[in-house]
Amino acid sequence: MRVVYRMIAVATGVVVLGAGVTVVLLNRGDSATTTAAPRNSADVAVPSVVSASSASGAAAPAAGAVATPGLSPLSSAPPSPPPSTGTSATPSAAAVASPAADADAVDPALAAALKDPRVPALPKDVRRLRSLPGRAAATHSLIKDRRSGVALPRFAKAWALAKPAPFASRQLLPMAKGASYRGMLVSCPVPIPEQKTLRDTAFLAARWTLNHHPSGATITWTASQPIKAGKRKGWLLGYTVHYSLKGRKRVSAAALALVDTPETKPAVVFVTIPDSQKKRWHDINKVMSSIKAL
Known part of the structure; x- marks a missing residue:
């Protein structure tokens, strides 16, 4: 009988030990899943943020290109001043008071x-x-x-x-x-x-x-x-x-x-x-x- 009881006790221990191992393994799997989920979520979020940034960056220079000719649409550097074309309002206003204009005045x-x-x-x-x-x-x-x-x-x-x-x-x-x-x-x-x-x-x-x-x-x-x-x-x-x-x-x-x-x-x-x-x-x-x- 003692032998029987010992066998039952050993079997019971084995069952308990197996259950513990199973719980540990299950917990590890859940932890891995939990860790992987944020990584996958980040992997999805990063491209979306990059896309938004790219879209935003493209839109801003495009608007700037209208106001400042020669600005690259994707350039992040500050725009350089546009080249002088000689057609601004200042020279034309100055021309009105220039000696050449005065020369045309009636004596x-x-x-x-x-x-x-x-x-x-x-x-x-x-x-x-x-x-x-x-x-x-x-x-x-x-x-x-x-x-x-x-x-x-x-x-x-x-x-x-x-x-x-x-x-x-x-x-x-x-x-x-x-x-x-x-x-x-x-x-x-x-x-x-x-x-x-x-x-x-x-x-x-x-x-x-x-x-x-x-x-x-x-x-x-x-x-x-x-x-x-x-x-x-x-x-x-x-x-x-x-x-x-x-x-x-x-x-x-x-x-x-x-x-x-x-x-x-x-x-x-x-x-x-x-x-x-x-x-x-x-x-x-x-x-x-x-x-x-x-």
Whole structure:
């Protein structure tokens, strides 16, 4: 019986021991499963995070590429400044105040003349000097005005040489009976600021000639045309000067030629003849057709 009991006890121990081993093995398997699950979970999560990061990184540079040309869509480095194209707002604003822009501004003297009610704007089209009434006086020779760089007719009888100052040359008609104003033919270097074109300079010079007409005189244009004085270019203006003397309205026929001389300021040849001496008006045509550059 003792043997039987011992065998039963051994068997029971074996069973208990096997159960313990089984529990241990089962516990190990559960532990391995538990450990593996987080690893597998991490393995799944890491690619998803990387994908999200990649997607985010691609989206941000793409937006930056619009605002900053040349930025690589996948670059994590700070964007380099875009190359200068020369079309920014700053240079264009600076160009407005640049010397080149200022150079295109209207000269103050010309701007003042354009606002002068005594002198209307020149006609836009070319108008030729018409033939004025009368018969041209005889000429003796040419007056060579070397100070101004031009030659002009020297009339023989009707006109008399006079002291040139403040001009370079001067000829005068005799004073008509009862008149306080007479014909005058003068030449000189242009006494006003030279403009960008001969036409504009002639316009200013014609306004200046009002200083040699009765007070309150105004101008209407009769001619505006380019001319040649020998080989030199020039511009001719014909005009009627309106004024009042002793309460009576009077006019003078006048013309001015501006000649582009080679080494000096442009030369002005100016002639004006009042209506009291209108038989000499055709002398204006003679003068304007005879001017030569020296």
